[in-house]
Amino acid sequence: MTSMNFFILGNQPTLALAEIASVVGKNHDYSLVTPEVLFLPDDDLNLSALQERLGSVIKTGLLLGELPKWDQQELAQLISAYSQEAPGKEKISFGISVYDVDKTTNNNELHKQLQRLGLETKKLLKETGRPIRYVSSKESVLSSVIVKTNQLLESGGEFVIFLFQNKVLVGQTVAVQNFEAWSERDYGRPARDAKSGMLPPKLARTMINLAGIDPKEKILLDPFCGSGTVLMEAVLLGCKEVIGSDISEKAMADTKKNMNWFSQNFLETRPNLLLFISPAQQLKEQYQTPVDLIITETYLGPPRKGKESENSLKEKMQEIETLVKDSLIELKDLLKNDGVMVFAFPLYLTDNKPIALPLKKLFDQLGFEVLNPIPESSKQLCLSLSPSGGIIYQREHQFIGREIIVFKKKY
Ligand SMILES: C[S@@+](CC[C@H](N)C(=O)[O-])C[C@H]1O[C@@H](n2cnc3c(N)ncnc32)[C@H](O)[C@@H]1O
Numbered sequence: 001m002t003s004m005n006f007f008i009l010g011n012q013p014t015l016a017l018a019e020i021a022s023v024v025g026k027n028h029d030y031s032l033v034t035p036e037v038l039f040l041p042d043d044d045l046n047l048s049a050l051q052e053r054l055g056s057v058i059k060t061g062l063l064l065g066e067l068p069k070w071d072q073q074e075l076a077q078l079i080s081a082y083s084q085e086a087p088g089k090e091k092i093s094f095g096i097s098v099y100d101v102d103k104t105t106n107n108n109e110l111h112k113q114l115q116r117l118g119l120e121t122k123k124l125l126k127e128t129g130r131p132i133r134y135v136s137s138k139e140s141v142l143s144s145v146i147v148k149t150n151q152l153l154e155s156g157g158e159f160v161i162f163l164f165q166n167k168v169l170v171g172q173t174v175a176v177q178n179f180e181a182w183s184e185r186d187y188g189r190p191a192r193d194a195k196s197g198m199l200p201p202k203l204a205r206t207m208i209n210l211a212g213i214d215p216k217e218k219i220l221l222d223p224f225c226g227s228g229t230v231l232m233e234a235v236l237l238g239c240k241e242v243i244g245s246d247i248s249e250k251a252m253a254d255t256k257k258n259m260n261w262f263s264q265n266f267l268e269t270r271p272n273l274l275l276f277i278s279p280a281q282q283l284k285e286q287y288q289t290p291v292d293l294i295i296t297e298t299y300l301g302p303p304r305k306g307k308e309s310e311n312s313l314k315e316k317m318q319e320i321e322t323l324v325k326d327s328l329i330e331l332k333d334l335l336k337n338d339g340v341m342v343f344a345f346p347l348y349l350t351d352n353k354p355i356a357l358p359l360k361k362l363f364d365q366l367g368f369e370v371l372n373p374i375p376e377s378s379k380q381l382c383l384s385l386s387p388s389g390g391i392i393y394q395r396e397h398q399f400i401g402r403e404i405i406v407f408k409k410k411y
Contacts, residue, residue, distance in 0.1 A: 004063040005045050006160070006171050007038045008099075009056070014391050015206055015404065016056035018373035022212040023053060030378035034101050037162060038378075039063070039169075051175035053237070055205030058144055061160060061173040070168055072117050075161065078170055079117075080124040083156040092125055094156035095135040097142045102165045110140050110163075144176035190261050191227050191254035197400075199297050199344065203393065204229040208237055208295050210373050210406050211340040215239045218292040223280040223331060228255035230295050232262050235271040243291065245276040245283055252277045280327035283334065290336040297344035297402065298324055304348070304399040313348045313355050320346060321357050328366050332409060340371070340408050347386070347401040349394060356403060359388035369410040 009016040013035045020038060021030060024045065032039035047060040065078055083094040098114050105113070118134045125132045135142070135150045142158060152158045158173040185201045192198060199207075208215055208230065216238040222230040225244030234242045244255055252275060263270050276286045280298075301316045324345065335341060348355040363370060370389040386392050386403045394401035 002041045003043050005040045005042060005047060006059075006061050006063060006162075007040065007057050008059040008160075009036060009038060010058045011395075012056055012393055014374070014385070015203075015393060016054075017375075017378060018391055019054055019056050019206045019209045020050075021375040021378075022210050022373055023050065026375045028375070028377075030375040033378045036099050036101060047174040051177065054209065055202035055233075057177070059147070059158075059160070059173050059176045061158075061171045061175075063169055063171040065170050067168045067170070068166075070113065070163070072113075072120055075117055075168075075170065076120040076124055079121045079157075079159045082159070082172055083121075083125065084128060086154070086156045091131040091133060092128070092156040093133040093135055093150055093152055094121065094125075094159065095142045095147065095150065095152050096121070096159045096161065098140045098161045098163060100140070100163045102163065104163060104165055107140065111138075114140055145179050147173065147176045148179065185232060185262070185266075189227070189232075189258045191257040193227050193251070193254055195303060196226060196248070196251070197297070197300055197303070198227055199229045201229055201233060203344070204295075205233040205237070207297075207342045207344065207404060208233055208293070210342045210404065211293050211295065212371075212373075212406070213293060213340055215293065219243070219289070220293040220295060221245075221287075221291045221331075221334065222296045223283055223294065223327065224296045224298050225255055225275075226251050226297070228258045228262075230297075231255065231259060231273065234293075234295070235262070235267065235273075239293075241272040241274070243274045243276075243287060245278045245280065245287070247277070247279045249277055281323070281330050283330055287334070290334055290339065292336055292339050294331055294335055294339070294341040294343075296342075298327070298346070300346040300400055300402075301348075306399045310350055310352070310355070313350065317346070317348065317355050317357060321362070324357060325362055325366070328362065328368070332366065332368075335409060337409060337411075340406065341368075342404065342406050344393070344402040344404050345390070347392065347394070347403045349399050349401050354392075354401065356386060356388070359390070359403070359405065363388075363407060367410045368407045371406045371408060373406050 051060045122134045147158045160171045162169040217240045219241045220234040220239045221243040223245050225246045231242045231244045390403035390405035
């Protein structure tokens with residue numbers, strides 16, 4: 001039977017699904033997907049390597065079995081059998097997470113059920129004579145931080161139960177997000193500029209992956225590079241050369257500082273990096289060689305406080321439209337014919353309809369074609385696609401969202 005892999009999608013599920021499909025390939029069966037988890041049949045996936053590569057996925061693992069309903073005894077037996085197989089250490093540390101996929105059980109009840117299962121499993125494991133530790137938390141789901149800091153994957157396992165209305169699936173986690181490395185690149189870098197906005201490194205990574213091109217040995221350009229988030233992720237993914245440009249001298253100084261820090265702390269050799277201070281609309285005056293990938297977050301407008309009138313926001317968006325249009329005209333010549341662009345454009349969130357750029361019109365005028373990053377087979381998931389065919393990225397309490405669009409030149 002084909003192995004069934006699972007991917008926990010995190011708080012931007014559409015983006016995570018699109019990222020997985022762009023890296024693994026759209027020709028797989030993506031029909032078993034919910035806003036929390038994707039189940040993907042495939043025998044040949046290297047889940048640890050995939051987890052390392054993907055920016056938007058929290059955990060990956062393999063399904064072990066299926067039960068018709070919650071059965072504490074059977075679940076405890078299954079989990080204790082698998083946790084004894086953990087390599088190396090004498091002590092067994094295990095944890096259990098429950099994802100209530102169909103939202104059938106109330107949280108309190110779920111937590112109590114989980115605690116009882118944990119204790120029952122511990123009791124069975126004690127019969128091995130080895131020291132046993134059951135790791136639990138206040139939530140029904142263990143975070144990647146808990147899984148990692150307690151070394152569960154090396155010494156017993158994290159077991160993951162998916163509750164559906166008509167079945168219970170049990171899996172074992174193979175890898176979790178390396179939260180320390182992500183957080184070090186996000187908060188540890190020497191230059192940060194919250195005012196003009198920085199992409200979270202995970203989102204920068206996801207955007208590069210969405211291009212659907214193996215970045216190894218490729219040339220990547222970020223023409224609004226800010227403090228260099230996309231450039232760092234591109235180097236980590238093995239790009240042969242990365243080019244950053246920005247209109248602001250401060251942004252360029254920040255990028256230089258961050259890239260120096262990054263090279264010294266994370267790389268064995270210095271990356272092949274070219275940096276320019278330039279408006280994106282005039283970049284060809286300084287740089288002419290076409291690239292494989294243009295991955296960027298454009299200017300988003302000034303920071304928002306949330307009280308701006310719709311008219312003033314619309315005016316701002318019109319200014320950005322001119323900047324985006326002129327930049328795209330310039331950048332089209334700097335993209336190879338088979339190259340791909342992934343842009344984060346601003347989306348102003350208001351009490352009414354969000355205010356967006358008229359991207360459909362712009363792309364038609366300028367000769368670009370939007371690529372749908374969502375695989376055909378997962379259409380049934382209620383997906384947050386924007387009218388221009390982009391994926392909407394928004395975080396709680398923020399007034400500026402982003403429209404993430406994958407596109408290429410049209411012929
Ligand atoms: C939202 S920030 C990008 C942040 C970047 N992704 C990061 O993670 O640091 C937008 C950047 O666009 C730059 N910018 C604004 N107008 C520009 C233009 N016409 N050409 C190039 N860069 C421009 C700003 O200086 C700013 O650094």
